[in-house]
Amino acid sequence: MNRPLVLAGAGHAHLVTLRNWIDRGFRPPAGTLLVNPTPAAWYSGMMPGLLAGRFSAADCAIDLAPLCRACDIELYMGKIQALDADARSLSLTDGTQLDYQRLSLNTGSIPPLPEVRDNSVALLPAKPFPKLHQTWTAWQQPTSTAPTCVAILGGGPAAFELALALRASLPATDVVLISASRLLASHPAALIARAQRLLRQRGVRLIEQQKITRIYHGQLFNGDQPLLLCEAVVAATGASAPDWLRGSGLAVDTDGFARIGKSLISTSHPEVFATGDCASLPGALRSGVYAVRQGAFLADNILGQLQGTALRHYQPQRQALALLATADGGALMSYGRWVASGRLMGWWKDRLDIGFMQRHRISLEQTHGHRH
Template sequence: MKQLVLLGGGHAHLAVLKDLAERPLEGWQVLLVTPFRRQIYSGMLPGWVAGHYAIDDCAIALDTLAKRARIEISLTACTGLNLSANTVACTDGTTVHFDLLSIDTGPEPALGNLPGALEHALPIRPIEGFVAAWPVLVKRIVAQSNSFELAVLGAGAAGVELALAIHRRALTEGWSHVRITLIGSDALPLEGVAGRARLDLARLLAQRSIRWIGERRAMRIAPKQIEFEQGASVEFDACIALTGAAAPSWPRTAGMATDACGFIRVASTLQATLHPHILAAGDVAAYENPRPKSGVFAVRAGPVLAKNLRALCEGEPPQPWSPQQRALYLISTGDQQAVAAWGRWSWRGAWVWRWKDRIDRQFVAGFGADHARGEKDKT
């Protein structure tokens, strides 16, 4: 029997798993390779830090989805590909053969070029690593009675949300000794977002006494300080790093066509440029028309990936797809309000938070127990 291997339980593969549960593939066995049993929905992670959600509210059970799709799951991670033998090498020492491979392994933290980062900073990815480390950091904050300097390095949407979420948590828990510093490489926070939202967020940070340090590129992280290419160092008791998305090294090492950063080049059908029996979607992919690394594009790629994997398994031609031009950013501000940014337009209010909260909860519920019950009720 031929084997389809799904590498990673990312946003696009969630749609593939759902599709397989609805209609199994004839004549193919399918294997999901994932280091974790669950996928934490990153859009809700700042809400978990702020104290609005329990971690289970943000979790999608990959093992349940695999069971529902009647496919095998292997709890390990890919470390390399052999494209002559069509095999995946895994961290647990196993080698997995594939006839068709689909990659949705997301990004790695962009810390490779920052000496000291792996030793002295807490990266947001892998998200499971952060989820395990955050309560330990909370204990340190609580145990320290004098001032606690918390640096958030990286001021894209995720960094801004996290800084504001920690601020909210500090308010509700009475951590008046915590000072939060958000550091970014642009003059204003919210790198990658256009328009007025950036100025509004900078004002909001100031109102909440979150120290903003812009136009700084970190050069090195020492045990208790961040050193920059220019300007004075920033001292910290803890540093959380959200410095962007980097590509894993193994696609390029294996000989796949990648963009300059190492992300897998794919055609409009999501097939890898030089290897049509390998598909990739989400942040690990470099689309023909480049898009920012964002969950929105990974989610949108899901149904296309599902359809094209099925087509290839059934000997049909895969269909082309073009990601939408723009994505709506919904950025929570910690206080159960949020900012919506669409191009140069932006809005802020409690209604934006309620809207984001509904979208996020519905997304997770769409892959959860309620969904399973709904499916069962239909049969």
Template sequence: MSIVLVGGGHAHLKCLLDIRKKPLPNQNIYLISPDRYQYYSGMFSGYTEGLYSIDEIRIDLKDMSEKAGVTFIEDKITEVSVTEKTLLTKAGTSISFSVVSFDTGSFIEGPSSFKDYLVQIKPNYLFANKIKEYRNVEFPVVVGGGASGVEIALAITAWREKNGYPTNVTLITSSKLLPSSSSKASTLIKEIAVRKGLSVIEDDSVGEMNESHVITQNGTSLPHSQVLWLTGPSPSGIFKKSSLPCDQNGFLLTEKTLQAKGLPFIFGAGDCMTLEAFPDLPKNGVYAVRQAELLWNNIIGYLNGDVCSTFTPQRHFLSLLSTGNKKALLQYGRFTIHNKFAWMLKNKIDTDYMKKFQN
């Protein structure tokens, strides 16, 4: 019997803690990830701004695995065979499984015609080095008006201001800023961005790009030194390639028990999957953390022939978006506020979360 955890996301980190507390005798357990470290995206803006060191934003998967008695393999899964219950890796290894769980996150893919001009920061382990190179370029341009695009654009702006660079960052979004938030939050974040010196182009999108300029659909031309593309999430290609159940976008499709539809020995959690019962649920770390609470219990339950627990997402959750200079935008339902206390709360939540996995 062997259990394979693919990826080091929120849910699999919790699995490692669960295994450490209550080891499974006579079970071969593996964790496979393309990098030894898992980088925590909740602290990416703080790292970009220079508030956190690299060691504060990453978790040593190899060390965590060894402490839990789990075999760590630094490799990437390229294909899944459902009939043979095997995983094929980039290094050419074939790994058998009784149960496999995917917690690999999502990717960000810009249009292929622009790929030579884009900065690649996903998978997450690419982020730290790429953003350090990018935050001091001559003409920084960020595309994407969601939380990650806004947060990173503001963090680059804050870093440049502190380090004597021109605050000439441009953010381009095809909608308003924070389109999935309340109109109050959207209006407030626009005011904050403009006040901090971030140039915002709303309700417009990139039409053309060459090695020196971005031209928007509405005809605005602006210089760039490569573009940070932070639009919506894209799935890993292995689910479709392996003929696993997928939603219309290619994310692994699961039941409320986090088991792949029709394949109960395959589990999924976090941004790499879509819950069939909640197809419009945002790809958000808040839900991944909640799914982590039941994933390992369900894996063990399945192996023991027990009924698996179901996941129901909460209707409202606390959202904290860093805006630079140790301030943050706090949202809960329709309540929105921007101040230093919100950043202090975000910092405490993030650092407390990381401590659980760094000891």
């Protein structure tokens, strides 16, 4: 079967797109399919809160079946292994082949990982999230033992939030945050100072300007220099592109991300859209905030292409609001040069996150309302 439209990955941009189509009563052509490895989409903004014990797993995941049903599209649980953009065909890890007329990629990114030479240390990428969540859940069981030391790799907001979250939920574990650069380097100095103070107060050890490149014999190494003995590593090291994009025939940038123009369309294949972390567009950063903003443009532009109407140009915002959860209901905030912190900022972050979940979670009544 040649699908009129395949939506690959239930990323932030696709969730926004589906909600947008439901609200305006648009239904994509029959045979349209969403493919995603899991039945629910995890919302990364709330993951640190989940690991801090502030949210349940159900609070942080959006069931895809009701969303797809309300939009009259099919849901297929699968993982893309290869894309042949010239042949307009996707291969999934279960052997399924999906041929399409139009494709929209929103499959996110994966953190770059150090080389692992043995299984002496548990290496847990922050994404995909289910494995980290499963391991963390096991650590919480009275019958299992949490690691005596866990290292979080990364120097951005996600690594900072995860370090504080693990500190809060693993009181007997040494938590060490290791950043290849300066911590939160792209943020104002006042926010960095507050973040460093918080880490000190909570007993999280911070090691900066050390890039962990190898793990073996229970140790983390920067090149040949041993840095830390530990039992588990959580990698929140930023974004790398999946291998299958590089070999797809799509135009990609030097890091392997799909090159797109302002209409969110591949610069090489006009029937392919790409948004969020897997896409490369000058000025667009790899964060949920940017992916969410792109979602509204994607909804319009897929529809525009299907109906032959004008496409909109997405202009990445010059600066974005950053709210970093501090695992106690508070948050650090920066917007441009402005910095603030405390409970009110945490309340604001929770309102934004919970609001996103409520908007994209489709209830049974809404699905029924649409069907009758």
